[in-house]
Amino acid sequence: MAESIWILGATGRTGRAAAGLLQQRGIAPVLVGRNAARLRALAEELGSDFVIANGLDDMVARIRHARPGVVLNTVGPFMVTANPLIDACIAAGSHYVDLGNDMGVVPAVLARDAEATPVGVALVTGAGFGGAASESVVVRLCDGMPPAAKVRTDMVPSIEIEEGTLGEAFAATLLTGMPGVPGGGRYQARRISNGRIRPAGIGSRRQKLTTPDGHEVSSGLMPLGELAAAQRASGAPEAEAASAEAPTGPLRALFPLAEVFLRFGPLRRALIRRLAATRVSTRPRPREYSWAHARVEWADGRVREGWLRLGDASEATVRFAAETSVRLAEGKGTPGAFTPAALFGPQLAEACGGRYFD
Template identity: 25%
Template sequence: MQNKWMIYGANGYSAELIAREAKKRGMTPVLAGRNKEKVNALAKQLGLEAVIVDLSEGQKLRESLKDMTLVLHCAGPFSATHKPMLEACIDTSTHYFDITGEIAVFEHAHSAEVSQRAKEAGIMVCPGVGFDVVPTDCLAAKLKQALPGATHLELAYKAAKHLSPGTAKTSVESMGGLCQVRENGSIKGIYSKTRQIDFGEGERLAMTIPWGDVSTAYHSTGIENVAVYVPVHPKTVAKMHKIQKWRWFYGLSFVQNMTKKQIEKKISGPDENLRQASPTYLWGQVWDEQGNKRTARFTTPNGYDLTITAPLAMVSAVINGEVSATGSITPSQLMGEDFVWSLPEVTPLEWVDA
């Protein structure tokens, strides 16, 4: 098997962190992207090969992929970038990984059509190999294992509010629609709902958000009712409902573009000290029609740090022939439900059923 692999969007916040850690580990990814100055500068600094290519350059993109075993796609917003990269990967028989958290991207990547085409090409399509959605995907799989007849799954995480530019832009895109949950197997838009959740320090008000597990947890577990929450201040719930009522306005192109330009000017992403000082707390619960419940929680490093370690562990496993698959697959399906607990500084799963 070839062992060349590519990080696309290498000048982005998370991609640069991944590239630097990969170099420390003796890995030699090809750094690629459309920003010639930034990609070349990073590649020169790390002593790695660089490829300058825009996703709109279909033939050139395919030429750059023909010798690659795998692409780790890091250029967001993925709603705009995943399709050209995914199509090029299928055409060149290159495994496709990305670090998205966007529900629509997961739904497309896990569609029957894409999965079948990936199988025919002999590749795996595995979106969401960073913080979105490795920890919650493994948690969902463990909860399903604990209660095989579960019909409902709720997940939650508490994290620092320091965002990268890419994450912030994705959040802006979600302001143009309702929150999303899965009900009876189908994804639907709702006004955000609330519940109380104990992350280990007492109960807190939490609100639903359109997180990737609304898609991926269904594919990993088969559970047909899924919602994801984050802790919030009560005033935030009212503010979010107001935004959702005015979603037509926040979804306008000029509003989206103006907000994203402000993000580019003002947000650079958390530095190492901020990341180290802000771990992430995860919680999950399943229940069945008889009222049986299982609840668990654990802690991971900051989400951006996990978006370094998880993708690199998965890339290494594929490159070294430790795992293999074809078609569309979730992180827990590829690496096993215990995968996240093999990563640094992840605490053991704590079962907290009454």
């Protein structure tokens, strides 16, 4: 019998989609959020129970009391929500999954391995397209190989935009930056050189790539948690993580000026509120597929390169999150702190609809 799965932020886009996917698999997750009317309507639609939690502190208290089997956290910014929820999960003996994919989240979750292991809890971070996809390619390329010398990942998402507002969590993730994260500034990218985290310009070290279906894209460095995942999977002392969504041209040139203004707390909070209320129109995804790419080099000159093809990147995120949660609920995980492919192998992506290309 699988253990219960709680979805935090269940009425948001990702949470709602994950709940629907679990329901299709015959699993009734417990829906957790702050809007009672929306929770009740979704719970009636899916035949699920729901828990009203008025903010992060209330979620923490309810997890400690109810001790669910698995907690799927879809509530950003994950730099704010991850650690308090992990504290609660470790105390309650609950497995934890999140979608975090920046250098302020992934290393912080992985650093809690020693706390999770003795109590039999699995902590899994980066369980979305941004995180699990490129990591899966690296794990596959490095299977049976010695530690690598260099690794670079590139994510090429293709996303259909739904009409609506951006929302506070997304806006805060964009504008809060990475305060206190070592190796660079609050609004900088990161790379790993000689085994140390170092600063890099957002959008720097651009490379042109051609996807297996013939699309030409340009990818530049971003402060992605995939950097930590790729370095951990490959053992490489030189690592980079890039995205086709990295800003280019005049927009990239504005980053140093924007950083000066965003350091002022009241201004930053006002801009977050304004951005959160911004409405976006429906936009079809620009390509049929989303892609994740990795290139791994070894000291003896060997090079391996590979791609992972998925559909809409948002849908892929939901599939990774749901599949990871189900496997943990079924007792298939291992205690400790992990990224998804490190725990379940590159086959996880195939279970989520992915296909590899060499």
